[in-house]
Amino acid sequence: MVNIQQGTEEKILSAAKTVFHRKGYEGARMQEIADEAGINKALLHYYFRSKERLFEAVFSDAFTQLMGQAKEIFFSEKPLNDKIQSFLTHYLDVITENSYIPWFILNGMYERPGQMKTIFEQSEINPLQLMEHLRAQIRKEYHSDVNPLHVWLNILSLCIFPVVAKPLIREIFQLPEEVYQQILDQRKTEVPRFIANALKAYENPEENIHNESSREENS
Amino acid sequence: MVNIQQGTEEKILSAAKTVFHRKGYEGARMQEIADEAGINKALLHYYFRSKERLFEAVFSDAFTQLMGQAKEIFFSEKPLNDKIQSFLTHYLDVITENSYIPWFILNGMYERPGQMKTIFEQSEINPLQLMEHLRAQIRKEYHSDVNPLHVWLNILSLCIFPVVAKPLIREIFQLPEEVYQQILDQRKTEVPRFIANALKAYENPEENIHNESSREENS
DNA sequence: GTCTATATCGGGATAGAC
DNA sequence: GTCTATCCCGATATAGAC
Numbered sequence A, B: 001m002v003n004i005q006q007g008t009e010e011k012i013l014s015a016a017k018t019v020f021h022r023k024g025y026e027g028a029r030m031q032e033i034a035d036e037a038g039i040n041k042a043l044l045h046y047y048f049r050s051k052e053r054l055f056e057a058v059f060s061d062a063f064t065q066l067m068g069q070a071k072e073i074f075f076s077e078k079p080l081n082d083k084i085q086s087f088l089t090h091y092l093d094v095i096t097e098n099s100y101i102p103w104f105i106l107n108g109m110y111e112r113p114g115q116m117k118t119i120f121e122q123s124e125i126n127p128l129q130l131m132e133h134l135r136a137q138i139r140k141e142y143h144s145d146v147n148p149l150h151v152w153l154n155i156l157s158l159c160i161f162p163v164v165a166k167p168l169i170r171e172i173f174q175l176p177e178e179v180y181q182q183i184l185d186q187r188k189t190e191v192p193r194f195i196a197n198a199l200k201a202y203e204n205p206e207e208n209i210h211n212e213s214s215r216e217e218n219s
Numbered sequence C: 001g002t003c004t005a006t007a008t009c010g011g012g013a014t015a016g017a018c
Numbered sequence D: 001g002t003c004t005a006t007c008c009c010g011a012t013a014t015a016g017a018c
Helices: A008-027 A030-037 A041-047 A051-075 A080-097 A100-111 A113-122 A127-142 A148-164 A166-173 A177-201 B008-027 B030-037 B041-047 B051-075 B080-097 B100-111 B113-122 B127-142 B148-164 B166-173 B177-201
Strands: none
Touching: A008 A030, A008 A041, A008 A051, A008 A100, A008 B008, A008 B100, A030 A041, A051 A080, A051 A100, A051 A113, A051 A127, A080 A100, A080 A127, A080 A148, A080 A177, A100 A148, A100 B008, A100 B100, A100 B166, A113 B166, A127 A148, A127 A177, A127 B166, A148 A166, A148 A177, A148 B148, A148 B177, A166 A177, A166 B100, A166 B113, A166 B127, A177 B148, A177 B177, B008 B030, B008 B041, B008 B051, B008 B100, B030 B041, B051 B080, B051 B100, B051 B113, B051 B127, B080 B100, B080 B127, B080 B148, B080 B177, B100 B113, B100 B148, B127 B148, B127 B177, B148 B166, B148 B177, B166 B177
């Protein structure tokens, strides 16, 4: 691993990032992290008392890195379409270069839900406030009452899933690394367009979806 | 665990399913699987030689269960919108009741990409054929040349991600189980509408996206 | 701070009785 | 087929020299 004058602690964190990414919490080996950092196991325990704590440090970093930007982008005053564009462009870059992050978060939630609670509390995000902000903006720009949570889920899904599912999709379609990377790059423009198109169609007031309305028709 | 006259092998498979789902491959313990099945470790090795093989059996089941139906739905002759509707309705049910499946597959790919090859070969799916089928249908019904892989990725993303990310989203928004389940149910109608809206907007030929065209503008 | 050597434990796998 | 007891390796963690 290339380390341009990194302190030992940074080297460890960076190595742990890589290995936890590759193997998940249970699969990661302290030895492998030590090798990756170019030091020995004992030092890991000198800096971080245990594997658990090391994981927490890495996870916490990843999570705040990922969530912090989202907050800024979506609470800004730009048109929704621009926000989605910014979000996609920014995140597909960040996530692609650190593809361990979303995986890591999902994995962490599954394997260690309890441990994650504190980390969420540290990232001062108010999701309900975000939803209200989004709701207002959709109403204003698209004259629609779609449940903003659905839109939010759609944005996240379209952004994150193709990165998380990369090994699966590559295997199924037998795609080499570079080709899949091209596809992800294309999505920076494809997905915002896709979402904008979908939202535009909601502009017809008669087709609006109302949150509290109970609808039975499923065909 | 409730076992209504299940054979031992079935009990083991069922227990392994549960535990691999909860913990992933590395996190799962043979002891825990044995406990879950109400037997002892030795018997696990009697039926399935190793943890590896046990995993393979479970993974293979999950994968074919998930992919088999998708094949049928998308190779049928219904209008695209109906297919998406069927897919969503069917899959959100299957996946919700067995939410371990998509997680499991993604997780499996991440942790053990090599081991999966044979399993993919068993599921006689021709993905390129599926893409061509999809491309033709989009061209015919929407007069568009969008890359069908993007549409396919979008469908999968919107369907699977909200299920996989359930623990994360529930934690962030502090949603109880039933509420999130309601949201997933709503998506059976929301998502097809969302996708249909987006595709409709492609119908304008001037806005079409051509696969081979190189586009540089990123703002 | 960084290393080598070692304690300790847990988990996958097997032997062998029933 | 199913059990108990056990092997054995590998992984976390610590002791202690430098």
